[in-house]
Amino acid sequence: MPGIDECLLEVMRLPGARGAAVVDWTSGLALGTIGESPNGDHEATAAETAEVARMAAEQPVFALGATGPSTALPEKAAAGASPPVEDVIVTTRAGYHILRFVETAFDSSVFLHLWLDRAEGNLALARIRLGETAERLVLA
Numbered sequence: 001m002p003g004i005d006e007c008l009l010e011v012m013r014l015p016g017a018r019g020a021a022v023v024d025w026t027s028g029l030a031l032g033t034i035g036e037s038p039n040g041d042h043e044a045t046a047a048e049t050a051e052v053a054r055m056a057a058e059q060p061v062f063a064l065g066a067t068g069p070s071t072a073l074p075e076k077a078a079a080g081a082s083p084p085v086e087d088v089i090v091t092t093r094a095g096y097h098i099l100r101f102v103e104t105a106f107d108s109s110v111f112l113h114l115w116l117d118r119a120e121g122n123l124a125l126a127r128i129r130l131g132e133t134a135e136r137l138v139l140a
Helices: 004-011 042-057 060-064 074-078 123-136
Strands: 017-024 030-035 087-091 095-102 110-117
Touching: 004 017, 004 030, 004 110, 004 123, 017 042, 030 042, 042 087, 042 095, 042 110, 087 123, 095 123, 110 123
Parallel strands: none
Antiparallel strands: 017 030, 017 110, 087 095, 095 110
């Protein structure tokens, strides 16, 4: 089972990958980074994308559609339960930002962030591969 560095290297093999990170969405800290950063600062990018991930994970509107009205309320997501959101995709004129939540046995406050070039990347392929990578990721 690959760790953070191996997963990031794997993600960067995707066509159009510009940069990637493993981020803790509760603290906004980057646990690992590779490649470029959209604003030139991996730590600032981690903090900014963590705000987006946290906002999506804590919204009741997304939790209610998962499997019923009583599933994964925001307070459970904040307490370490799996967030009801699988991923968040933000489209810009030049690229895509895919935030894929990682489910772990001890704490589900981590996500993979992939920055993908819009002209060279394949969003569908990247989303599938990012999901597969997130399933194999081992956090020690």
